[in-house]
Amino acid sequence: MALVTRIRRAVLTLPAAEPGPDNPLPPLRPLDEVHRLDGPEPSGMSPDMARRLGLAPLRDLLPVRVRDGYDRMRAPRRLDALVIENDRLRATVLPGLGGRVVSLLHLPTGRELLYRNPVFQPANFALNGAWFSGGIEWNIGATGHTTLSCAPLHAAPVPAPDGGPMLRLWEWERLRDLPFQVDLWLPDGSDFLYVGVRIRNPHDRPVPTYWWSNTAVPEEVRILVPADEAWHFGHERRLRRVPVPSYEGVDRSRPLAGSHAADYFYQIPDGRRRWIAALGADGHGLVQTSTDALRGRKLFVWGSGPGGRRWQRWLTEPGTGGYCEIQAGLARTQLEHVPLDAEGEVSWLEAYGPLDAPAEGEWGEAVRGAARRLETALPRARVEAAYAAWRAHADAEPGELLATGSGWGALEVLHGSGKLPGTPFPESTLGEAQEPWRELLRTGALPAPRRAQPPGETLVAPHWRDLLESAPADPHTEYHLGVAQWHAGDRAQAVRSWERALPGAAARWPLLRCLAVADQEDGHHDRAADRYAAAFDDLCDHLRRELPGAGVPDADGEAWTAARAALGRESLRALLAVRRTADARAVWERLPPAVRRRGRFRLLEAELLLAEGRAAEARAVFDTDFEIADLREGEDVLGRVWATLTDEPLPAHYDFRMRPGPA
Structure with a gap:
């Protein structure tokens, strides 16, 4: 008997470190972000890429605080989760931790399609500190892992295009002051999780925009993508164009082949379908595809050297397997930001699901074979149709809140950012951190703290x-x-x-x-x-x-x-x-x-x-x-x-x- 798509609450119990308190000192300096260029821009890039590389870099992390109060003492901890499932897939989401999809289980085969971290261990990778590895994460804001990595999002069900339920996640991203939503949708009988994303600019000025969807997969795979060139970026902070899959005598489509951590931003030719797959030696694995607005595709690898191996052990339990990341973004590289027009928006649809295709053999043959299998499993036209159907539901008002994010969006709406159909930020979400600012808005005076405490945000x-x-x-x-x-x-x-x-x-x-x-x-x-x-x-x-x-x-x-x-x-x-x-x-x-x-x-x-x-x-x-x-x-x-x-x-x-x- 087929399982009709449903959303339910769940609890994950994991060995977990305590997140601890935020740093109360305002971050007046930018963190030493590793994803920046040192030296001159490389030759061979397009004019639009060159413009976007230097677009509106962060002066600092304000108004966000640094999250550095965590430790490495793990103990069993209950994490609230939301599950969306049909008879083919089960997606498990942590709304309190950035809306991370920590598991995508293919039910007919029992295969986990993602790298699922068996622990929750914060580490200093997000722009503002605390981040954890595994699953699918939604990165918005500026170059690097989002400041919402370990923060709660609002979550609620909304009607899906096929009449079933859709899980909506939304928040107000504070580095760029942009509201966004992520809609997770599993049509009945579908092997693919659809993800509709929308970012809106409620301001009367253009705003630099950044988005990358990062998917952790086991590293004992081959990465296939319809590209023959990539921009390589390593921790020496230089960008250079390299052939795909091999250069310097090493097949870089295999995450363990290189010795050091590196990014590969693939150059998919215009007009070609945008997808990236991670397939094991048995030909089974995960594929991600999208509408064309999500232009970039990337592979991140830790490498086989001692430093990369140490980081892998640091982020999980010793003895468990390592991971790499396949990613998809608005720009060709993560060093770029895309202007979002005043009072404008950008949206797209992604799809995640199983792919069975031969991973071995000559590069072009393997890529073409995977592309044919993807077109059979999920035709490109079906993704475009699903996007059009989802857009008609993007403004649907959410039902009962399943999880609550911050009150900062409600404060911005109070100030006059206007109603945002589909992503309500009600006054009921205002809390202690927002109260002085609501008082400033109401009376014109900022009240002093009522008790001795470090300054607020x-x-x-x-x-x-x-x-x-x-x-x-x-x-x-x-x-x-x-x-x-x-x-x-x-x-x-x-x-x-x-x-x-x-x-x-x-x-x-x-x-x-x-x-x-x-x-x-x-x-x-x-x-x-x-x-x-x-x-x-x-x-x-x-x-x-x-x-x-x-x-x-x-x-x-x-x-x-x-x-x-x-x-x-x-x-x-x-x-x-x-x-x-x-x-x-x-x-x-x-x-x-x-x-x-x-x-x-x-x-x-x-x-x-x-x-x-x-x-x-x-x-x-x-x-x-x-x-x-x-x-x-x-x-x-x-x-x-x-x-x-x-x-x-x-x-x-x-x-x-x-x-x-x-x-």
Whole structure:
């Protein structure tokens, strides 16, 4: 008896690390994003690609916060899931973690079509930190993994074109201020999951847009795609055109053939059907195809070298298989952004399902064979028809909420972004983080916090900055105004706002920290160190004054511990940079013991000991085999510090190198 398509709730229980609190310090600097070009643009690219490579790079991550409070202590944890299934496929979605499709099970054969991570382990890969591997992820915002990787989305059923149910996911992406939706649809009897995506620009100005759908698949496969050339991008940050599938004597269609992590952005000729498949030696695997608006196709591989193998083990359970990613995006490469017209939108339909085709043999023959099998299983015309049918339902109002995202979209709608059919952002979703900003919108004044706590999030879009500029100029408002001005590029005015706020501020440390960052950006490193030391002193004094018992480790709560850790980390780095080891030691000694035990702080301890001339003790820190939970993709600090201690090879458990050559 056929199973009629349905949506149901489920719970996944996985070994999972706790996400922890967000970093309360506003991210005034952009993260060291690995996906950027160093050096001149390569020759051979089209004019539109050249324009898009330099389009509106991020100044910083504002208004989003960095998510770095997670650890690597995993324990069984229940994760709310939503399942959409028919008698052929079962898709399992985690609405609380970016809407990730963590499983796509082909029911007749029992085959899992995706790489399904057996654990939830955040790692520092998203633009704002926490990200996890596996499944299908929806990346919107700017080059890199979305800031919504570990954030909740709204979810609800809507009517599908065939009369059955469709699962809608939606949110307000805050880096570019764009609402978007992802509709998952399984027609009865279909072997393919349809995914309709729409991004809307409610503003009166063009906005740079970015989208890549990233699908993790087991790496013991061959990747087939209708292309004979690709742009290769590695962690040396150069873009070059290479033949497909082989160059430098290596067949790059096999993810384990190369030694280092790399991206291959395939150049599919205009007019050809857009698809990419990952097939095992037995010819079974996954194919992804779409309407032509989703132009790009990409392969990401970790490579067979020790660094890539270390990252694979880092992101999952040791002993489990590795993965690669096949991806699809709006542009030819992930280094580009596409302009979205004022009050415009862009949409497309994707399809994911099983494909059986010979993977071995000569490249052209294998690609043509897979294309024929795809056309038989899912004709291109059927995808186009499904897209047209879905567009007629894209504005359908969702039913009962199955999951709730953030209140930021509701706040933007309140400000006047207008009604967005199909993606409601009701006032009922407003929470504590949005409440001061709703009050600013309603009264023209930003209320001060009702209790002692680190500063809340700052809104930085032009319309919010205008409201801050016209609000009464108390220290709390001046702090947030300075952050918004900094984001807008008016750094001199931001500094003036922070300096004006200092004399009357109940807590000076947030302002001093912002001024210290400004000093560093201007090259005034000694003055930055002074301000960091003063900021950390003020934070410790503030805790003693405002929170009785705060001297007891963690008695001040999660938010204050996060503040001490974040400010302490930045202060230590600033003080060590100007060789003020005694002041750095004073900061270290006032950190909570639990913070000092974290891997990131063990590394800082080793650097402090080195600066104090205590190399043997610094080496002893490394001998404890610490782990840095938030080690950044491409970060080589472990290798650099190790090289100052010894000429011995970098131990394997510290080797996360993602490019050729020494650390």
